[in-house]
Amino acid sequence: MSDGKPRLVIVGTGWAGFYIAQYIDTNQYAVTSISPRRTSAYTPLLASAACGLFNFYLAEEPVRSKSRSAQKFIKANVLDVNFNAKTVHCAPAFDDDPELSQQEFDIEYDILVLAPGCVPNTFNTPGVSEHALFMKNVSDAMAVRKLFFDLLEKASLPNTPPSKVRSLLHIAIVGGGPTGIELTAELDDLAKRELRDLYPEVADQIHISIYDVAPHILSAYDKKLYEYANESLTRRRVAIETNSTIERVDREAIYLKDKGRVEYGMLIWATGNKHIPLIEQLASQTRQTTKGLRRILTNDHLRVLKPPVSDKDNHNDPEAYECVFALGDAADMLNRSLPTTAEVAVQKAKYLVNYLNHHHHQPSVISASEAVAPFKYQQKSLVSYLGAHDGVIEGRKSENGNSRDGEGWTGRSAWLAWRSGSLLWTRSWRNRVMILLTWVVNWVGGKEIARM
Ligand SMILES: Cc1cc2nc3c(=O)[nH]c(=O)nc-3n(C[C@H](O)[C@H](O)[C@H](O)COP(=O)(O)OP(=O)(O)OC[C@H]3O[C@@H](n4cnc5c(N)ncnc54)[C@H](O)[C@@H]3O)c2cc1C
Incomplete structure (x- = not known):
């Protein structure tokens, strides 16, 4: 006491x-x-x-x-x-x-x-702890932003050879779950909007690949929804490399069991928990x-x-x-x-x-x-953003696994539901007001992304 x-x-x-x-x-x-x-x-x-x-x-x-x-x-x-x-x-x-x-x-x-x-699970893949970035805390998010802009600056140097530009601007995301997909969506939006003005010579060369050992991405979703997500991302030239096993990683490349060496500029590891x-x-x-x-x-x-x-x-x-x-x-x-x-x-x-x-x-x-009554979990809908104002929502499931809210839905309304969820996640009124305000300012004047 x-x-x-x-x-x-x-x-x-x-x-x-x-x-x-x-x-x-x-x-x-x-x-x-x-x-x-x-x-x-x-x-x-x-x-x-x-x-x-x-x-x-x-x-x-x-x-x-x-x-x-x-x-x-x-x-x-x-x-x-x-x-x-x-x-x-x-x-x-x-x-x-x-x-x-x-x-x-x-x-x-x-x-x-x-x-x-x-903690993030590296599955003991050699080189991952040393060379990959993770996404667990704000310091990780800062590291992603800093490296991304460093890569864009390196790619923009007058003496960077074109082959090097391509590998510098290859973003390899390992893990096709919600974390990997949402990060892909946000980075792809950034590349196709703000970065076209800030880095006109190189922005078009940014390319994102998602690697997953599973046969498809967003495996927690129903088949129709993960197939939709796959099509939506592929249409925007995101490479989806499912059934891919990464054997090791070094400072410049990942080594895939089937495809061998693939160079990257930024490697983000989002494969689950340990x-x-x-x-x-x-x-x-x-x-x-x-x-x-x-x-x-x-x-x-x-x-x-x-x-x-x-x-x-x-x-x-x-x-x-x-x-x-x-x-x-x-x-x-x-x-x-x-x-x-x-x-x-x-x-x-x-x-x-x-x-x-x-x-x-x-x-x-x-x-x-x-x-005291035991804890009872209330299943909420699963929502993921796919980029370009598109998303997927999985209908809530009942205890026996059947969907209660139909089969879920896709498109702009799913994106809006996901975006408004950002406000619900924060627990302080100050953050909610500031996030809303920033959205309005971004909408009117564009993101101030180059500032760090
Ligand atoms: C990028 C990302 C996006 C996500 N998006 C969603 C989403 O949209 N919806 C959703 O439902 N879930 C989401 N999740 C999952 C969600 O973040 C986790 O399920 C949640 O953080 C678990 O909460 P927790 O309190 O158990 O652990 P954490 O939030 O990880 O907190 C653990 C705490 O324990 C501390 N700690 C660690 N080791 C020790 C130690 N030895 N002694 C004392 N303290 C220690 C850590 O510093 C931390 O403060 C996401 C996760 C990530 C990484």
């Missing part, structure tokens, strides 16, 4: 952790957030920010704020949890100060929320998924499950830690797997905040299964 309040420790300040920090009742809890990042990224807005639709600072929210002055923030990585002693073991997170990072410490908790997310080391560290103390992405398993009240006592124990009513919850990409529910999306993370965070704000006085006593 701290000042008579239970100590609530939140690990991670992403979609799940930051939502809880924003809406938890600090009259009831002494709240500490621990994360290596002091901002929380609005990930669905990163591609737009990278391509100048609005300022970078609108794609993230600071964790420290006047409205959260009653809370503590610790810039550290959680390395381990001692569930018996109720402590989390941390290391300061300062890349430029390795000595400080070794000065580890413990933080005590009464209630623990684990929401440390995931667990962070903390999750592996907790393997002997928590029940975890055994297939696919490694995630901590919870019951349907989001309480972290203890590991099975034996193999046969897997299907029994599993025992949960009383005051430890997990959500977001790093967690999943036993027997009810949900995707790694912000939508799921936020819905679970809302559920947990509601629970904690109403049951703080006896979080360890309430029998979750009897007193």
Whole structure:
């Protein structure tokens, strides 16, 4: 307890952790957030920010704020949890100060929320960590914008040979899921609009390729929609290289299993998630998924499950830690797997905040299964932007997988739905106003993309 309040420790300040920090009742809890990042990224807005639709600072929210002055923030990585002693073991997170990072410490908790997310999955492909860009935080979006403009300037030098211009302006995007496709769409829009005026000699030579090991892009969508997306992008001369395996990467080229060496100027890796080391560290103390992405398993009240006592124990009513919850990409529910999306993370965070704000006085006593309704996920429509004011929307699915809203739709209305979604993702009125304002200014005077 701290000042008579239970100590609530939140690990991670992403979609799940930051939502809880924003809406938890600090009259009831002494709240500490621990994360290596002091901002929380609005990930669905990163591609737009990278391509100048609005300022970078609108794609993230600071964790420290006047409205959260009653809370503590610790810039550290959680390395381990001692569930018996109720402590989390941390290391300061300062890349430029390795000595400080070794000065580890413990933080005590009464209630623990684990929401440390995931990292991009390179599938151990040699060279990717060193040479590819990722799209997870605002710093990644900034790196994409900076490199793109550096490439355009290099291609525009009077002594750059034409063959070099072509490879400099080849944007290779690995991953044909929503992140890869939306980034393609925004970069292609930029190339076909603003850059034609800014770089008239070379803009036409920008070409984007999407590589995916799967047989088609946007595989979470119905066949009609992913086929539509394929046609729409191909029409705009985006090369879609499905069934492609990348064996390695170096500073200038990717090496495909079938096609061999392909030079690139910018390589963006958007192929999905991998667990962070903390999750592996907790393997002997928590029940975890055994297939696919490694995630901590919870019951349907989001309480972290203890590991099975034996193999046969897997299907029994599993025992949960009383005051430890997990959500977001790093967690999943036993027997009810949900995707790694912000939508799921936020819905679970809302559920947990509601629970904690109403049951703080006896979080360890309430029998979750009897007193509180379990978490129920409400499926929202899947929306992806394809560029040139075109998009796809997948109708919402019912529990049995049948579509409730028809088969989805495509075209300008899908783009409008996607664009307006940008406003809904932000959680501060200030960001919403600023994004709206920037759209109007862009519409009237064009994007101020060359400024960084
Ligand atoms: C470019 C992009 C676009 C996306 N678009 C959409 C979309 O349109 N719709 C949608 O629903 N989802 C989207 N997603 C997915 C969505 O961003 C994730 O599902 C969501 O971020 C998961 O939330 P989280 O809180 O679990 O993890 P994150 O948001 O990743 O946050 C994890 C937090 O934990 C911190 N952390 C990491 N390790 C540690 C540690 N050891 N100790 C303490 N803290 C730690 C991190 O710094 C971070 O603060 C997108 C993702 C990306 C990358």
